[in-house]
Amino acid sequence: xxxxxxxxxxxxxxxAFLFYVGYRCKQQMHSAxxxxxxxxxxxxxxxxxxxxxLGLTSFDVIGLSALTADHGIIxxxxxxxGTIPALAFLIFCVIPVFAKSQIKNLPDYLHRRFDSDTxxxxxxxxxxxxxxxxxxxxxxxxxxxxxxxPLPQGVWITILAAIAxxxxxxxxxxxxxxxxxxLVSVIVFALTPLSVLGIAHFGDWNKMVIELMDKSYxxxxxxxxxxxxxGVKWEYIFTGLSLSMSLGLFALDYSVVQRVQSLxxxxxxxxxxxxxxxxxxxxxxxxxxxALVTVAAVPSLKLFDVKDADSGMLILPxxxxxxxxxxxxxICVAAFIASVLCSLQAGLMVFSTAVFSDIQNATGYANxxxxxxxxxxxxxxxxxxxxxxxxxxxxxxxxxxxxxxxxVPLCAVTxxxxxxxxxxxxGAKAGILGGVIIAFLHYGCSILSSISPNLLPAGIGSLxxxxxxxxxxxxxxxxxxxxxxxAFFVFIGSxxxxxxxxxxxxxxxxxxxxxxxxxISSVFARENRMVLLSTMFMLIVLVLLNVGLW
Amino acid sequence: MNFDITRPxxxxxILFGVILYLYGQFVVMPFVFDIPHGVxxxxxxxxxxxxxxxxxxxxxxxxxxxxxKALDAGIKKREKELKIxxxxxxxxxxxxxxEPEPEPKPQxEPEPExxxxxxTNSEK
Numbered sequence: 036x037x038x039x040x041x042x043x044x045x046x047x048x049x050x051a052f053l054f055y056v057g058y059r060c061k062q063q064m065h066s067a068x069x070x071x072x073x074x075x076x077x078x079x080x081x082x083x084x085x086x087x088x089l090g091l092t093s094f095d096v097i098g099l100s101a102l103t104a105d106h107g108i109i110x111x112x113x114x115x116x117g118t119i120p121a122l123a124f125l126i127f128c129v130i131p132v133f134a135k136s137q138i139k140n141l142p143d144y145l146h147r148r149f150d151s152d153t154x155x156x157x158x159x160x161x162x163x164x165x166x167x168x169x170x171x172x173x174x175x176x177x178x179x180x181x182x183x184x185p186l187p188q189g190v191w192i193t194i195l196a197a198i199a200x201x202x203x204x205x206x207x208x209x210x211x212x213x214x215x216x217x218l219v220s221v222i223v224f225a226l227t228p229l230s231v232l233g234i235a236h237f238g239d240w241n242k243m244v245i246e247l248m249d250k251s252y253x254x255x256x257x258x259x260x261x262x263x264x265x266g267v268k269w270e271y272i273f274t275g276l277s278l279s280m281s282l283g284l285f286a287l288d289y290s291v292v293q294r295v296q297s298l299x300x301x302x303x304x305x306x307x308x309x310x311x312x313x314x315x316x317x318x319x320x321x322x323x324x325x326a327l328v329t330v331a332a333v334p335s336l337k338l339f340d341v342k343d344a345d346s347g348m349l350i351l352p353x354x355x356x357x358x359x360x361x362x363x364x365x366i367c368v369a370a371f372i373a374s375v376l377c378s379l380q381a382g383l384m385v386f387s388t389a390v391f392s393d394i395q396n397a398t399g400y401a402n403x404x405x406x407x408x409x410x411x412x413x414x415x416x417x418x419x420x421x422x423x424x425x426x427x428x429x430x431x432x433x434x435x436x437x438x439x440x441x442x443v444p445l446c447a448v449t450x451x452x453x454x455x456x457x458x459x460x461x462g463a464k465a466g467i468l469g470g471v472i473i474a475f476l477h478y479g480c481s482i483l484s485s486i487s488p489n490l491l492p493a494g495i496g497s498l499x500x501x502x503x504x505x506x507x508x509x510x511x512x513x514x515x516x517x518x519x520x521x522a523f524f525v526f527i528g529s530x531x532x533x534x535x536x537x538x539x540x541x542x543x544x545x546x547x548x549x550x551x552x553x554x555i556s557s558v559f560a561r562e563n564r565m566v567l568l569s570t571m572f573m574l575i576v577l578v579l580l581n582v583g584l585w
Numbered sequence: 586m587n588f589d590i591t592r593p594x595x596x597x598x599i600l601f602g603v604i605l606y607l608y609g610q611f612v613v614m615p616f617v618f619d620i621p622h623g624v625x626x627x628x629x630x631x632x633x634x635x636x637x638x639x640x641x642x643x644x645x646x647x648x649x650x651x652x653x654k655a656l657d658a659g660i661k662k663r664e665k666e667l668k669i670x671x672x673x674x675x676x677x678x679x680x681x682x683x684e685p686e687p688e689p690k691p692q693x694e695p696e697p698e699x700x701x702x703x704x705t706n707s708e709k
Contacts (some may be wrong), residue, residue: 041608041612044604045601048600048601049597049603052593055593056588056590056593059588060588063588209588214589216594217593217597220594220640224598224601224637226634228629228632228633232629235618235620236618236619236647238620260605281677356631358618360609360629361608361612362608362609362613362632362634366601366605366633388586408616482659
């Protein structure tokens with residue numbers, strides 16, 4: 036595979052368009068508010084595509100294709116059970132509450148529902164999570180890009196961070212949202228031909244199944260009923276993925292709420308989320324399917340020598356290298372850059388907004404330069420962390436673990452505040468702290484269950500020996516299974532602790548409390564009928580898909 | 586936000602499409618691709634290029650359509666505003682023909698046309 040001049044020119048054209056959009060948004064920016072909020076006239080389809088772009092990051096494109104190559108279509112749970120119920124929750128619970136109380140982001144909600152301290156804690160947690168996730172995405176994206184262009188990963192990390200910082204600093208949230216459309220189009224352009232060529236190569240589905248010689252590769256629930264390579268049980272999908280993790284990753288994600296709330300009309304926002312749900316449901320066609328095709332087809336192709344092929348991260352670049360020619364390589368490089376930018380631009384906006392308005396409490400009209408500086412600083416931090424990950428690649432496995440430690444307690448407390456009017460600020464802080472402690476305890480137990488007592492110092496070993504049978508529950512086959520189990524424990528634990536520690540309600544204004552809590556009547560409101568029907572239809576399709584690929 | 590993202594998207598797709606198609610046509614050698622009952626020589630750049638060009642044209646038209654639709658909606662909105670006055674205007678005319686009294690002006694949005702018309706009718 037050789038990158039030629041035409042490929043470089045395609046990438047340069049793509050970058051030029053990104054910066055052009057950033058520049059056009061800058062022309063309409065007059066204050067820091069314009070930087071952090073979008074003008075009210077963005078169409079709903081742009082918001083839908085920008086929400087979809089949050090599910091086309093390097094983690095999804097590279098990481099989930101690697102998961103598919105290793106464990107089969109069990110990875111579909113990430114796209115379906117890990118997203119669609121969370122989006123339904125966003126439509127029926129989060130958007131109505133945020134719309135009626137005119138709230139723009141999650142720390143703002145924590146501030147009004149609890150107090151300013153909870154807001155600061157929330158903002159710090161979001162900043163930490165966004166730093167870790169963006170560093171992981173930079174690391175994965177640079178790995179794929181190094182495969183196409185012979186540049187060291189460190190150089191790619193720096194280039195990518197500079198590109199994202201450049202256009203986001205120029206145009207703010209408007210540029211990030213509008214550029215999502217260009218990013219998504221390039222990713223879809225690069226991946227769709229792989230699926231079409233895969234169908235042409237095998238002719239029919241059965242032939243591909245025969246080629247793979249492993250039927251469990253094409254089942255999503257059956258492997259979970261017995262022993263499977265990931266060690267994930269079926270109940271973990273409902274409790275860990277759909278209930279605990281996906282709510283934090285999609286329904287109560289800072290950037291999701293920021294984008295949804297940039298639409299003026301709550302009904303438009305709901306329609307945008309439904310569109311995103313359908314797009315997300317279809318996205319395995321361009322991510323999971325090509326990964327399966329690679330596993331089935333590559334042994335029969337003349338695979339060129341790839342040192343990192345065993346890591347599974349390069350599953351899509353390998354297929355692209357085999358089936359594409361110069362010209363399309365340029366689109367592929369642009370697509371991998373786009374997949375990194377999808378997460379980086381969202382991350383940078385979260386970072387700058389959280390630091391600017393939630394931690395520094397800054398407002399005013401003359402602060403655009405300060406907001407731009409914060410964006411550049413955020414990019415520098417993400418790049419530094421990614422370079423660190425590059426030095427210790429094993430650390431990338433702990434990113435999801437970190438989310439279960441801090442992201443899940445925050446999500447649980449937010450939901451608690453949204454549904455239970457008796458939850459107070461004291462209870463919220465106790466819930467977050469309690470959740471972190473539960474996560475540490477769960478993690479400790481899972482480590483102890485995997486270590487032989489003989490390897491520990493004599494005193495500790497003798498203490499652990501009798502507990503070994505009790506700790507067997509925490510013996511997980513993979514970090515993924517452990518994370519799902521921990522997420523559920525932390526989620527429930529945080530809610531229980533938050534309620535236990537909630538004393539007398541400190542909010543005296545019952546009207547304000549009423550605005551900030553969820554009411555079931557909003558789901559069945561007359562104007563909501565179409566949204567309700569559309570979401571129900573989406574959920575029915577989800578169930579049918581799961582039954583079909585049982 | 587007055588900026589329409591469909592324009593850059595369409596332009597970028599058309600540009601990519603043209604580059605890919607021309608490069609596939611004149612530079613790239615056909616690639617031998619395995620299919621179930623044999624092999625076919627394909628130049629992947631060409632079909633992809635054509636598709637991108639088509640996509641770009643569709644997006645461009647979609648952008649134009651949305652712009653026209655937005656303008657249409659604006660016109661309709663204005664018409665609706667004016668229609669509030671039309672029945673009042675019509676009743677003014679008939680009443681002015683039958684009765685010499687001038688019709689009271691609509692209070693919400695007074696406009697010069699409504700003021701002048703009863704006078705002209707009564708003159709006639």
